[in-house]
Amino acid sequence: MDKIIERLSPLTEASFYILLSLRKPMHGYGIIKAVEEMTNGRLHLAAGTLYGALQNLQKYECIELYSFDKANKKKKEYVITDSGTKLLNYEIVRLENMIRHAKGYDMK
Amino acid sequence: MITKRKVFFAWQADKEKQWLEDLAKQGYVLEDIKLFTYTFSKQEPQDLVYQFDFQILSKANEAEYLELFEDWTFIKRFGGWYYFRKPKDSTNTNEIYNDNISKSAMFKRIIGFLALVGFPLYYQVIFVFPNMESNRLAYPNFYFFLRIIVVIFLVLHLLASLRIFAVYLSYKKKISE
Numbered sequence: 001m002d003k004i005i006e007r008l009s010p011l012t013e014a015s016f017y018i019l020l021s022l023r024k025p026m027h028g029y030g031i032i033k034a035v036e037e038m039t040n041g042r043l044h045l046a047a048g049t050l051y052g053a054l055q056n057l058q059k060y061e062c063i064e065l066y067s068f069d070k071a072n073k074k075k076k077e078y079v080i081t082d083s084g085t086k087l088l089n090y091e092i093v094r095l096e097n098m099i100r101h102a103k104g105y106d107m108k
Numbered sequence: 109m110i111t112k113r114k115v116f117f118a119w120q121a122d123k124e125k126q127w128l129e130d131l132a133k134q135g136y137v138l139e140d141i142k143l144f145t146y147t148f149s150k151q152e153p154q155d156l157v158y159q160f161d162f163q164i165l166s167k168a169n170e171a172e173y174l175e176l177f178e179d180w181t182f183i184k185r186f187g188g189w190y191y192f193r194k195p196k197d198s199t200n201t202n203e204i205y206n207d208n209i210s211k212s213a214m215f216k217r218i219i220g221f222l223a224l225v226g227f228p229l230y231y232q233v234i235f236v237f238p239n240m241e242s243n244r245l246a247y248p249n250f251y252f253f254l255r256i257i258v259v260i261f262l263v264l265h266l267l268a269s270l271r272i273f274a275v276y277l278s279y280k281k282k283i284s285e
Contacts, residue, residue, distance in 0.1 A: 012207060012209055013207070014207060014210075027175065028172070028175050028176040029175060029176055029178045032176070032179075041199075044199070044200050044201050044206070045206075046201070046203050046204050046205050046206040046210075047176040047177045047179070047180065047204050048159075048161050048204035048205045048210060048214070049204070049205050049206050049207055049210040050176055051173055051176055052209075052210045052213050053210070075175055076172050076175070
């Protein structure tokens with residue numbers, strides 16, 4: 001697990017939002033839409049970038065294919081794994097710390 | 109349908125995109141692609157964006173991959189190249205890669221592919237030809253012509269490798285900044 005964190009943290013913006021979306025199973029194009037919605041259209045995951053990130057997260061077993069209904073499964077769905085959740089939690093704490101350290105910084 | 113013949117090399121992707129986008133403005137929309145041959149349908153003049161991706165995919169992975177391109181029209185796979193187009197819009201959705209990591213990763217895949225196909229070329233030139241008896245390489249023997257063809261491909265390969273490696277390094281540099 002530490003190895004995954006060492007290798008993948010800090011997460012790219014794309015990977016961070018993919019993990020965040022995949023707390024519930026979703027097919028690939030659904031992730032694009034979910035992230036757009038979550039960020040009010042600020043972040044659009046480009047299809048090629050998303051594919052690369054999905055492959056990479058699968059390689060490190062942070063996400064996996066979710067086969068709820070194999071027979072009726074037209075589109076592949078992905079879902080976060082336990083390691084993925086640990087990585088995401090680690091990342092959220094890291095980001096929270098960064099924000100905390102920056103508190104009191106005068107943005108002017 | 110009209111057909112145009114044109115040669116673009118792998119490192120000229122930007123030029124190729126520009127050419128296709130200019131043709132779309134005249135109403136020619138790319139429908140099919142074969143070696144040096146582009147086929148267009150005649151439509152209304154329009155603003156399109158074209159994007160090319162390099163992927164070596166199994167049939168199963170290809171389906172999974174193409175599912176992500178719902179916003180795009182998949183035109184054709186040509187070798188390892190996937191051709192996509194869509195109407196240009198004013199938002200940030202006109203690219204299939206929008207971070208430097210994924211851009212550099214594509215060039216890394218091309219380099220891997222070039223290394224694989226390049227190996228037999230270099231092997232021929234470095235090990236096979238020098239150890240051949242000179243009369244077998246003389247005109248008009250088979251190996252005389254083979255050597256010319258191999259050397260032409262090797263020069264192209266070398267050129268492609270250097271260009272693509274330079275692009276790869278430029279993205280790599282952006283990542284570390």
